[in-house]
Amino acid sequence: MTTRTARRTERGLPLPALALAVIAIAFFALPLAGLMSRAPWSDAVSILRRPRVRQALQLSIICSLWATALSALFGLPLAWLLARRRFIGRSVVRALCTLSMVLPPVVGGVALLFALGRRGLVGQWLDRWFDIRLPFTSAAVVVAQTFVAMPFFIVTVEAAIRQADPGHDDAARTLGASSWYSFRRVTLPAIRSALVAGAVLSWARAFGEFGATITFAGSFPGRTQTLPLSVYLALDNDQLQAIVLALLMVAVSFAVLVALRDRWLGGGELTT
Numbered sequence: 265m266t267t268r269t270a271r272r273t274e275r276g277l278p279l280p281a282l283a284l285a286v287i288a289i290a291f292f293a294l295p296l297a298g299l300m301s302r303a304p305w306s307d308a309v310s311i312l313r314r315p316r317v318r319q320a321l322q323l324s325i326i327c328s329l330w331a332t333a334l335s336a337l338f339g340l341p342l343a344w345l346l347a348r349r350r351f352i353g354r355s356v357v358r359a360l361c362t363l364s365m366v367l368p369p370v371v372g373g374v375a376l377l378f379a380l381g382r383r384g385l386v387g388q389w390l391d392r393w394f395d396i397r398l399p400f401t402s403a404a405v406v407v408a409q410t411f412v413a414m415p416f417f418i419v420t421v422e423a424a425i426r427q428a429d430p431g432h433d434d435a436a437r438t439l440g441a442s443s444w445y446s447f448r449r450v451t452l453p454a455i456r457s458a459l460v461a462g463a464v465l466s467w468a469r470a471f472g473e474f475g476a477t478i479t480f481a482g483s484f485p486g487r488t489q490t491l492p493l494s495v496y497l498a499l500d501n502d503q504l505q506a507i508v509l510a511l512l513m514v515a516v517s518f519a520v521l522v523a524l525r526d527r528w529l530g531g532g533e534l535t536t
Contacts, residue, residue: 296514299507299510299511299514300511302507303507303508303511304504304507304508307504307508308508308511311504311505311508311509312508312512314505316485316486316489316494317494317505317509319485319486319489320485320489320490320491320493320494320509321491321512323402323405323486323487323488323489323490323491324471324490324491324492325471327402327405327406327409327470327490328409328413328467328470328471328473329467330406330409330410331406331409331410331413331466331467331470332413332417332463332466332467332470334406334410334414335410335413335414335416335417335462335463335466335470336417336459336462336463336466338414339414339417339418339421339462339466340417340421340459342361342418343417343418343421343422343425344421344422344425344447344451346358346361346418346422347422347425347426348425361414361415361418362415362418362419363415364411364412364414364415365412365415365416365419368475369412369473369474369475369476369477369479370475370476370478370479371475372408372411372412372475372476372479373408373475373476373477373478373479373480374479376404376407376408376411376476376479376480377399377479377480380398380399380404380407380480381398381399382397382399387399398480399480399481399482400481400482400484400487400488401481401487401488402481402487402488404477404480404481404482404488405477405481405488405490407480408473408476408477408479408480408481409469409470409473409476409477410470411476412469412470412473412476413466413467413469413470413473414466416462416465416466416469417462417463417465417466418462419462420458420461420462420465421455421458421459421462423458424454424455424457424458424459425451425455425458428451428454428455461524464520464523464524465520465524467520468516468517468520471491471513471516472492472513472517473490473492474492474493474496477490477492477493478493478496483497491509491512491513492513494509495509495510495513
């Protein structure tokens, strides 16, 4: 779309539609404005330096990075399978792998508890055979975050693999390349931007996870209490800390969305 065409489109926008769009923008901006109006800016640095806050921030970063790595490790081959192979029940598998995107996170946490808990479907055998108890540990935080974050990676990467020309892989195999070599040297470079976008979205989702984490891992300072849990708990006894931590998470999420603007919206430019 050229600049001239874009300007004609802007002039042709009905005034009622423009008014409704402005109201919608204000609706999304108002909560952020409310946070910023109550933020104790002069005390923000001292609040962020508190031991429990540092522990929660450190735990959130470490666990979310682990969750992102696991999402990429298992999500990439799964996305490739869904995009390039036809098999019976593929639509069911795709729905199953993305179910946690629409499930309430608390429901996901309850499901994990009954699957991997000490008396869960698999957890009882982990406890009995390997003496592994996942619930209410830092590992449980990673598992809960991976459960809700991996679908974002799968959806992003699967869409990119579908758009990539499979003829390049076929040509590489015709020239004698193995399936693994073709995947590593042809497919992955072609979807590099989608891999980055999927990983960043997964990290952002894991970083902000609350419901599944508190249900499956609990909220123990220094062990399972992540930043979102700290915000929730601080609302009762230290609202200033809750506001500062909430603003920190908003800033991180906003930065991620702005960084991915070029991936999803083509930079938001109206010119060609």
